[in-house]
Amino acid sequence: MSSYSVFGGPRTMTGSCAVCQAVATQCCSSCHLVFYCSREHQKQHWKIHKTQCTPYKVEVSERLGHHVVATRDIQQGEVIIEEEPIVLGPKVLSLPLCLGCGRRIKVIEGEEVYKCSGCGWPLCGSHCETSPFHVPECNLMKERGFRADINLKEDKKEAAYCSITPLRCLLLKKHDQSKYEGIVKMQSHLKERRDTPLYNIFKNNVVGFLRNALGMTEFSEETILRITAILDTNSFEIRRSEGDIKVRGLYSKAAMLSHDCKPNTKHFFRGPKYTLKLVSTVPIKKGEIICVTYTQTLWGTLERRAHLKQSKCFDCTCLRCSDATELGTYIGAINCSQCKKSGGKRNDKLISTSPLEPSAPWKCEVCSHTIPGRQMAWGNDAIRREISALDKSKPQGLEDFLDKYKGALHPANGHILEVKYALSQMYGNMQGFLLSELPDRLLERKINLCTELLEIADVLDPGSTRLRGVLLYDLQATMVVQAKRDLASDKITKAAAQDIMGESMTLLQLAAEILKTEDDMAHLLQDKLANLSKELECDS
Numbered sequence: 001m002s003s004y005s006v007f008g009g010p011r012t013m014t015g016s017c018a019v020c021q022a023v024a025t026q027c028c029s030s031c032h033l034v035f036y037c038s039r040e041h042q043k044q045h046w047k048i049h050k051t052q053c054t055p056y057k058v059e060v061s062e063r064l065g066h067h068v069v070a071t072r073d074i075q076q077g078e079v080i081i082e083e084e085p086i087v088l089g090p091k092v093l094s095l096p097l098c099l100g101c102g103r104r105i106k107v108i109e110g111e112e113v114y115k116c117s118g119c120g121w122p123l124c125g126s127h128c129e130t131s132p133f134h135v136p137e138c139n140l141m142k143e144r145g146f147r148a149d150i151n152l153k154e155d156k157k158e159a160a161y162c163s164i165t166p167l168r169c170l171l172l173k174k175h176d177q178s179k180y181e182g183i184v185k186m187q188s189h190l191k192e193r194r195d196t197p198l199y200n201i202f203k204n205n206v207v208g209f210l211r212n213a214l215g216m217t218e219f220s221e222e223t224i225l226r227i228t229a230i231l232d233t234n235s236f237e238i239r240r241s242e243g244d245i246k247v248r249g250l251y252s253k254a255a256m257l258s259h260d261c262k263p264n265t266k267h268f269f270r271g272p273k274y275t276l277k278l279v280s281t282v283p284i285k286k287g288e289i290i291c292v293t294y295t296q297t298l299w300g301t302l303e304r305r306a307h308l309k310q311s312k313c314f315d316c317t318c319l320r321c322s323d324a325t326e327l328g329t330y331i332g333a334i335n336c337s338q339c340k341k342s343g344g345k346r347n348d349k350l351i352s353t354s355p356l357e358p359s360a361p362w363k364c365e366v367c368s369h370t371i372p373g374r375q376m377a378w379g380n381d382a383i384r385r386e387i388s389a390l391d392k393s394k395p396q397g398l399e400d401f402l403d404k405y406k407g408a409l410h411p412a413n414g415h416i417l418e419v420k421y422a423l424s425q426m427y428g429n430m431q432g433f434l435l436s437e438l439p440d441r442l443l444e445r446k447i448n449l450c451t452e453l454l455e456i457a458d459v460l461d462p463g464s465t466r467l468r469g470v471l472l473y474d475l476q477a478t479m480v481v482q483a484k485r486d487l488a489s490d491k492i493t494k495a496a497a498q499d500i501m502g503e504s505m506t507l508l509q510l511a512a513e514i515l516k517t518e519d520d521m522a523h524l525l526q527d528k529l530a531n532l533s534k535e536l537e538c539d540s
């Protein structure tokens with residue numbers, strides 16, 4: 001941001017000047033939070049204010065607790081928050097990972113994994129022993145005479161990692177008091193978490209390890225459990241850019257963001273310090289809540305709310321959750337078996353009679369057929385398990401799943417959509433199903449899948465979201481191949497092919513704009529744009 005870009009014209013609110021405390025009528029036009037009596041004082045204060053100037057403020061409400069509100073209109077694609085983590089570390093259960101750099105460790109049977117000379121924890125190699133992430137915990141373990149003896153297995157998640165991130169939080173008390181204080185002020189929901197299975201695991205394993213094995217008796221059981229609860233309530237899951245492993249991080253500003261099942265931002269992590277960037281996916285009006293999603297867009301309300309209740313200890317009452325049709329998408333709906341029997345329309349659907357009550361019965365929109373809410377929840381769990389067990393190495397198992405459930409589940413049911421999304425990614429992108437090799441039937445299938453999914457994404461995950469970007473990209477690529485084939489076999493005229501290519505170019509430009517923030521897509525998209533422009537030039 002240039003030094004003077006936020007110096008707007010006079011505004012008619014009053015406050016006290018940030019420099020001289022005189023009555024002031026002008027405020028910063030970017031954040032609208034700081035007042036100045038004169039332009040000179042605004043310029044003078046900019047050196048300090050530029051590090052604090054944000055388009056949002058944190059407010060507190062009974063429903064949400066702390067949450068973030070826009071202090072001015074925010075355009076689509078603006079970076080709202082950019083910050084480094086206060087703490088970074090392994091998830092509660094983690095695949096083998098290096099405590100120095102966070103990379104996945106490859107475990108080869110019969111070969112020793114490198115172990116830290118100081119504390120015995122597995123690392124990539126000696127160079128990771130001096131990593132600032134690892135040094136404080138390593139010093140403590142050495143000091144307390146502890147040496148880890150961990151037997152990692154290649155594809156097995158290791159439970160011993162559960163103590164590391166809480167330990168890193170506690171160590172801040174000595175090394176960075178203000179960060180530690182920032183953490184302990186965060187919401188924990190410790191009361192609600194007490195005596196849950198996870199709480200008991202933490203009580204035995206984390207408290208046991210830190211207080212007994214490491215002798216950290218200066219921290220009470222209550223404090224340690226509060227830290228584990230704070231991590232569960234506030235941390236972000238980070239997929240490392242290599243895509244091989246997930247870690248978790250605590251970010252002080254982003255921890256204030258509330259959840260909505262139709263969020264208005266996306267976030268990603270960049271660089272060796274895992275800097276979080278929060279970007280608006282749609283325009284956000286001054287006064288609106290800036291939010292993220294803590295759950296999955298393609299899950300139905302029953303599943304999302306159960307997940308939020310269990311992991312974040314609250315009952316979501318957002319617009320999407322409150323609407324039995326989920327904003328008209330029917331993503332939780334199932335087909336009515338009774339209407340079908342009596343020859344009704346295939347799409348007569350059962351929806352919840354009261355979506356904010358998980359036990360409320362589900363009722364057909366056309367006939368009076370109902371089924372208990374609990375049965376819906378069991379059904380969803382069973383289907384979720386079935387999807388997890390599907391062979392995702394080839395499309396056939398997924399197509400069979402869709403075939404099996406096409407009578408029972410509504411075509412836009414979340415389970416169906418998840419499988420359709422997986423298929424849309426397989427066709428055209430996986431060995432044996434590359435775009436140029438796809439038979440015409442599967443090209444058409446891929447186009448239909450992308451179009452169908454985009455219609456849902458436009459409602460539930462609108463704007464510049466990754467889901468829309470990926471679908472738009474795939475759709476245009478498939479349209480280009482289809483148009484070329486159709487032209488070659490005289491199914492369409494040259495003019496019609498050019499129209500499709502032009503439309504594809506528009507979709508590709510949109511996808512490129514959305515995905516420019518995605519490490520894995522940005523270069524690919526620039527190349528594709530250049531190639532498609534060349535083709536269009538040659539054709540015209």
Ligand SMILES: C[S@@+](CC[C@H](N)C(=O)[O-])C[C@H]1O[C@@H](n2cnc3c(N)ncnc32)[C@H](O)[C@@H]1O
Nearest residue numbers: 063064065066187234255256257258259312314
């Ligand atoms: C990451 S923290 C957000 C900051 C928190 N509100 C606070 O006061 O510190 C997550 C917690 O915020 C609350 N929260 C977030 N979104 C909510 C929502 N849509 N409805 C109710 N509570 C919400 C829940 O208590 C949740 O566990």
